[in-house]
Amino acid sequence: MNERNLKDLLYQEFARIGKSLSSPKRLEILDILSQGPKSVDALAKSTDMSVANVSQHLKTLFNSRLVKFKKEGNFVIYELADEVISDFLITFHALAEKQLIQVQQIKEEFLNEQLGLEGITLSELIPRMEKGEVLLLDVRPKEEFAEAHIPGAISIPIEELGDTLSSLQVNCDVVAYCRGPYCLMSADAVKILKANGIKAFRMEQGVKEWLQFAK
Amino acid sequence: MNERNLKDLLYQEFARIGKSLSSPKRLEILDILSQGPKSVDALAKSTDMSVANVSQHLKTLFNSRLVKFKKEGNFVIYELADEVISDFLITFHALAEKQLIQVQQIKEEFLNEQLGLEGITLSELIPRMEKGEVLLLDVRPKEEFAEAHIPGAISIPIEELGDTLSSLQVNCDVVAYCRGPYCLMSADAVKILKANGIKAFRMEQGVKEWLQFAK
DNA sequence: AAACTATTCAATTAATTTATTGAATAGTTG
DNA sequence: CAACTATTCAATAAATTAATTGAATAGTTT
Structure with a gap:
């Protein structure tokens, strides 16, 4: 492994977080989750998406460790993986608003x-x-x-x-x-x-x- | 315009920032620019990419207002659009490191x-x-x-x-x-x-x- | 003006991502 | 155990994005 390989690997990992933030619908899901845990079904209703679609987005978010879930009855309850993520989202919005008038x-x-x-x-x-x-x-x-x-x-x-x-x-x-x-x-x-x-x-x-x- | 349309529009704008952060090579460019202004050519050398490719990435970054440029002779010198972006990048890395062990x-x-x-x-x-x-x-x-x-x-x-x-x-x-x-x-x-x-x-x-x- | 440089543009191809649909799974309730 | 619910999985089509190449542009130097 040389220096270029290492850099490529590192930035690829960083980009996984970026990819999660690159879809409007995923950002909306994250915002709703910053209010507290929600079931897949509840998220689908709030975001006007099909449940299957929400499920897919949640999978992406889970893979980049932005959300976690627990099972309750036959509901799967998702929430932000860590409270720093909710802080980060506020920073992200502030930056975005400043840049995108x-x-x-x-x-x-x-x-x-x-x-x-x-x-x-x-x-x-x-x-x-x-x-x-x-x-x-x-x-x-x-x-x-x-x-x-x-x-x-x-x-x-x-x-x-x-x-x-x-x-x-x-x-x-x-x-x-x-x-x-x-x-x-x-x-x-x-x-x-x-x-x-x-x-x-x-x-x-x-x-x-x-x-x-x-x- | 109803509430759903508004939300879609807003999150679409936010996602533009996210999209910029979704490519490993763009993140690398941003990191290099956080050290100071650079020409397209210099960026191409640092990132081991073709100049045309770097130019394309820079265009994307410019469209989401993350970088700006000035012309000097026949060089185009790019830099971060605002110093809050360099702060944001550090926060982003911190989050990414925490999430992605x-x-x-x-x-x-x-x-x-x-x-x-x-x-x-x-x-x-x-x-x-x-x-x-x-x-x-x-x-x-x-x-x-x-x-x-x-x-x-x-x-x-x-x-x-x-x-x-x-x-x-x-x-x-x-x-x-x-x-x-x-x-x-x-x-x-x-x-x-x-x-x-x-x-x-x-x-x-x-x-x-x-x-x-x-x- | 000619030769040269740095940069951007445009077209193509390959790869990735999204939304949609219907079927499969797992848990719950009567 | 049958009917029902919430969720995930798998397959597909449509859309978007990335890298590559070669040509076009704009500025500099001789």
Whole structure:
């Protein structure tokens, strides 16, 4: 083995991680898994893919050690292989956003022009929460809230929001958050809240971003 | 545009960065560029590829905004588009090494079994340098040394090491470093030094790792 | 301007990757 | 044990990507 062979071998191994990050659908799967463990079936529903296809992507991710799984009943539950991967994904997104201005544009056009939503950031949120000026709403599924959530938030999954609304006493502004910048459940929530006369804002950041912020 | 379309578009943009990181040769190019600007021709020589092929890879990297270029005479000089990219590459390597134990194995087998070299780390080096116990040798090409180097190091490019050796007065241990963990110029240097009866060690880390370490 | 250099472009071929489908497997429930 | 579920496997077709080659471009030197 000479130096060139060694380099080829090493970079080939590195590229295996890169390959895993080269498919849009796999990146979406990784993002969803950064919220907590999910079954293949649940992932297929979230990503609008066939189960067989998701299974194939998961196999790729498993081969590059980005995810691991455990069997529960006849479900196979996948999760990120290590918590550094969730940190890495945030770094990756930050880099990608910085480089690809188009990403910013796509996102903002959709949110602003099509939905006309006002946003709020983590650093604006915290002082307002401490003063009791806002109610923080976690609209992700119950399991994801149970897995981890921003302290002080209350959990109302987006599907239940419409029904729960009447029984909910709100006398301040509401801030909704969900899985993070590329999830739009919080945008849907704000639409529902506004339609019911509640002053509501969308927060881009999710639990993972909060954890990094709090460090 | 509905939510699914938006997600597909966003993840497609993210995947462009991933795609750039999915080819071993492109990763090698990025690593070399993290040492400083290089011409297409120089990159072709370093990576053992045809110029046309390197040009194609550079085009891909340029399209995902990872590199930029300027024209100088009839050379086109490429460099990393932003310094966050060099930070990102270190994070990426760290993740890859952690996940793919094989990478560690490949590297260590080659270095230990085939060369029988002793290594030293940055944190071991610094106190010893302060005490004046070691001479730090940068064996990269002169331009890369000029671009950036570890303070206190002296520059002797690997090609010149054999000739310079006799005129060099050495009365302490020598530590050689080069581009980083996946570059083997420092290993070659240690071999030459040892062959001339000088006690020499290889340091894995390069300038970029030192900058992160010094932060 | 002619000869020369470095780089890019375009066309081809080979190789790899993706999504789709239907069948196979393994575990669970009635 | 039969019916059912979730998941994986295997085979295929479509799409994408990589390396190679030779020609085209743009700038430099004589």
